[in-house]
Amino acid sequence: MQRVAFRNGSIEVAGILHTPPGFDGTGPHAALVLATPGSSVKEQIAAIYASRLARHGFLALAFDPSYQGESGGEPRDLEDPATRVEDIRCAIDFLTTLPFVDEARIGVLGICAGGGYAVTAALTERRCRALGTVVASDMGQAFRRLLPVGTLLDDVARQRTLEARGGAPRRDPWIPDSLEEARAQGITDPDLLEAIHFYRESPWRHPNSTNRLLFRSHGAILASDGFHLVPELLTQPLLAVVGGRRGNTGQYESGERLVALAPTHDKELVVVEGAGHYELYYKPEYVDQAVARLAPFYATHLRTALTHAGG
Numbered sequence: 322m323q324r325v326a327f328r329n330g331s332i333e334v335a336g337i338l339h340t341p342p343g344f345d346g347t348g349p350h351a352a353l354v355l356a357t358p359g360s361s362v363k364e365q366i367a368a369i370y371a372s373r374l375a376r377h378g379f380l381a382l383a384f385d386p387s388y389q390g391e392s393g394g395e396p397r398d399l400e401d402p403a404t405r406v407e408d409i410r411c412a413i414d415f416l417t418t419l420p421f422v423d424e425a426r427i428g429v430l431g432i433c434a435g436g437g438y439a440v441t442a443a444l445t446e447r448r449c450r451a452l453g454t455v456v457a458s459d460m461g462q463a464f465r466r467l468l469p470v471g472t473l474l475d476d477v478a479r480q481r482t483l484e485a486r487g488g489a490p491r492r493d494p495w496i497p498d499s500l501e502e503a504r505a506q507g508i509t510d511p512d513l514l515e516a517i518h519f520y521r522e523s524p525w526r527h528p529n530s531t532n533r534l535l536f537r538s539h540g541a542i543l544a545s546d547g548f549h550l551v552p553e554l555l556t557q558p559l560l561a562v563v564g565g566r567r568g569n570t571g572q573y574e575s576g577e578r579l580v581a582l583a584p585t586h587d588k589e590l591v592v593v594e595g596a597g598h599y600e601l602y603y604k605p606e607y608v609d610q611a612v613a614r615l616a617p618f619y620a621t622h623l624r625t626a627l628t629h630a631g632g
Contacts, residue, residue: 325382327415329408335391336384336412337363339375348421351623352380353428354412354449356435356442358602359400359460360495360520362390362529366432366602369525370455370612374430377616378625380422382412390529398492398531400538402438402460402545409442413449426450426623430615433572433598434460436561437547440579444554451622452555453615455562456572456598457579461545463571470543477540484537491536496520498532512568515599525603548575551582558587560618562611564596572598587622 323338341350353374355367367383374381387404388394394404409429417424428451431439436457443452464470480491496517497503503517519525520532563576573592580590591614596607619625 325415327384327411329387329404329411332387332392332394334384334387334393334408334411335363336382336415337368337371339368339371339381339383341375341378341380344380346421348419349423349426350380350421351378351426351428351619351625352382352416352419352422353430353619354409354416355381355383356405356409356429356431356439357383357386358433358435358458360389360530360532360534361433361435362527364527365520365525365530367435369603369608370430370432370615373608373612374616374619377612377620379616379619379623380416382416384408384412385529388535389531396490396535398533398535398538400534401541402441402547403541405435405438406442409438410446413446417448424448426625428453428619428623430455431457432602433458436575437461437545440551440555441547443557444550447556449557451560451619452557453560453562453618454576454579455611455615456564456570456601457561457575458570458572459545459547459575459578460542461547463575464539464542466571467569468539468543473539474543477537480536481540492531492533493536495532495534510569512570512598515597519599519602523603548579548582551579552584555583556585558618558622559583559585560589560591560615562591562593562601562614564598564601564607565592565594566597566600568597570598589618 363383371381388399436454
């Protein structure tokens, strides 16, 4: 792995470049940009997938979104869909400056919210030659489905006024901070409990993943639509991986919708049976099945020889 940095305008974005076995700094290599879920940092889900894809011969770039993790930007914990999409474009910019990257062989992989952002980026980013997603979420649609939109936007308006007058920024938890807290709140949804376990109580918990969302992010999130121009603009080959166990996150339905909307004939929905949304983040028995389909997909469309590697 190599620690790297690139810029999105005035913001320095912190990344980790996962390299194939025996990498000696020469090329040219096919490369992948990985877009993380909301609240996640580069050492978590993106690292899990990037490390496995690197074993198959790809350079794989994981990075912290602007305003989050080790990346710069103020205010902290801002989740802005437009900036998240531009982060992906800037990551591709960065890869094209590396002498060992073949700029004609760059793909993108988006996971959960990063899936929706990856789709949006690919619509107008023709340097992305192949698009993969895992449990892709159109975050705007998901928030509009799950949250009381009218009340929430009224609250955002009041909060922005308060902050404009010098008040303190509001940061809310993405999810409860512990399973004990979730139980106290009466939460029983298995997907949400799995998310809390992964982010807050598993070995994949990371200090740079704050589990805090700047409250006024809701305004930009609710106005976003990750899939609406797919029929008009998506041209790349598409592989959408979903978990076979449907749940309240809507990941299965989002994957189905994305594939149905895509105008390309080179598209496929891959169902990992038995896996739920968050099991596809980190459980080897499910992640390995996803990578076993993603690696040959990228190898075919980025025209690279596939390195067979276990683990």
